[in-house]
Amino acid sequence: MSPAATAVDLVRTYGRWDAAVRALDGVSLEIPTGRFTAIMGPSGSGKSTLLHLLAGLDVPTSGRVLLGDTDLGALPDAALTRVRRDRLGFVFQAFNLLPQLTAAQNIDLPARLAGRRPDPAWRTALVGLLGIADRLEHRPSQLSGGQQQRVAVARALLGRPEIVFADEPTGNLDTTSGHELLGLLTRSVHELGRTVVMVTHDAVAASFADQVLLLRDGRPAGSLVDPTPDTVLAALRDLTAGVPA
Numbered sequence: 001m002s003p004a005a006t007a008v009d010l011v012r013t014y015g016r017w018d019a020a021v022r023a024l025d026g027v028s029l030e031i032p033t034g035r036f037t038a039i040m041g042p043s044g045s046g047k048s049t050l051l052h053l054l055a056g057l058d059v060p061t062s063g064r065v066l067l068g069d070t071d072l073g074a075l076p077d078a079a080l081t082r083v084r085r086d087r088l089g090f091v092f093q094a095f096n097l098l099p100q101l102t103a104a105q106n107i108d109l110p111a112r113l114a115g116r117r118p119d120p121a122w123r124t125a126l127v128g129l130l131g132i133a134d135r136l137e138h139r140p141s142q143l144s145g146g147q148q149q150r151v152a153v154a155r156a157l158l159g160r161p162e163i164v165f166a167d168e169p170t171g172n173l174d175t176t177s178g179h180e181l182l183g184l185l186t187r188s189v190h191e192l193g194r195t196v197v198m199v200t201h202d203a204v205a206a207s208f209a210d211q212v213l214l215l216r217d218g219r220p221a222g223s224l225v226d227p228t229p230d231t232v233l234a235a236l237r238d239l240t241a242g243v244p245a
Helices: 047-054 077-087 103-113 120-130 145-157 175-190 229-241
Strands: 005-014 021-031 036-040 062-067 088-092 163-167 195-199 211-216 219-225
Touching (some): 036 175, 036 229, 120 145, 211 229
Antiparallel strands (some): 005 062
């Protein structure tokens, strides 16, 4: 099976001359299709930069990003916008819900903006899976943090994206809500056939993934398959100590 996404010699530099910072320094990797991949590393390792490049939210200084067989760097702006809208889903630490809209309206908003009518059967199944059927007419201020993030996940999955990108999705949640959300992302992979890529600093969150990709100083620094909290913590300790993971 072809990778869901591929990075080829990715370099991302911010600033110029003496103030230049190389956030990514020649990263090449593949994101497997139908799997849950976590990206981890010490602060400043480039993990959020990598996620934003893979998702087409930022442009590399050099190198290539492929979504399936589509080279994102070869697309004009309008086509790249369509790819992000039609083929990708996003879940962030900030729930990014519009406060004046109900949960149902927030879920449907991207499809409506694209001029599409959501598939009602899929929408009903998704809302049921996420356990928010009785909260659809509530506005975000009337929802708990966990419920708001469930709405954000429903919005991300409604268009059946090829990849869901999640950037610290449990950062604003308590432990119970965070674990519930991670369980839902896992089910979206194993029951709904999605591909999930998540950046996290939390070893327990990463243990929900099928694999963990490690970064250090903007470069790949190893990987873990079937991670546990203990193996993730040990790998992070090695990275921080400068020992290859």
